[in-house]
Amino acid sequence: MNKDTRFQPGKSGNPQTQFKPANPHRWQPGQSGNPAGIARNRLQFEESFYAALLERGSAEEAAEMLWDAARKREPWAIQAILQRLAPESKHIKVTQGAQNDTPIDYSRLSNEQLDQLHALLEQATVPTGDGESGESTPQL
Numbered sequence: 053m054n055k056d057t058r059f060q061p062g063k064s065g066n067p068q069t070q071f072k073p074a075n076p077h078r079w080q081p082g083q084s085g086n087p088a089g090i091a092r093n094r095l096q097f098e099e100s101f102y103a104a105l106l107e108r109g110s111a112e113e114a115a116e117m118l119w120d121a122a123r124k125r126e127p128w129a130i131q132a133i134l135q136r137l138a139p140e141s142k143h144i145k146v147t148q149g150a151q152n153d154t155p156i157d158y159s160r161l162s163n164e165q166l167d168q169l170h171a172l173l174e175q176a177t178v179p180t181g182d183g184e185s186g187e188s189t190p191q192l
Contacts, residue, residue, distance in 0.1 A: 121129035143159075158166065 118129055118132060122133050161169065
């Protein structure tokens, strides 16, 4: 019997050996591709590699080379500079518990609404006469 080993249009992999739902080697939903993390040998290599890089040149020299590549319109260099100068912003959810433990989610407010809230809170501050020269210190 002659096996056809050529690629078949519309077929992916080998249907006889591909991972089927009952296969114990199939990744489970939500399972990471490398549950053990980065291999110890890889970490040791990277430590040695970065130490060797630092011994061979200065940060100023590396920055100058990066800027030279960016001026030559190398996309990778431009991206590397932008990642350092304007890193991606991380979204932070700020909540505050009130006296009745009802959380306040400030992320639902626009910047304009937050400015208005800040102005209102400044107006609502209560002076406490704790200042050294008789001045009152505002308290929220």
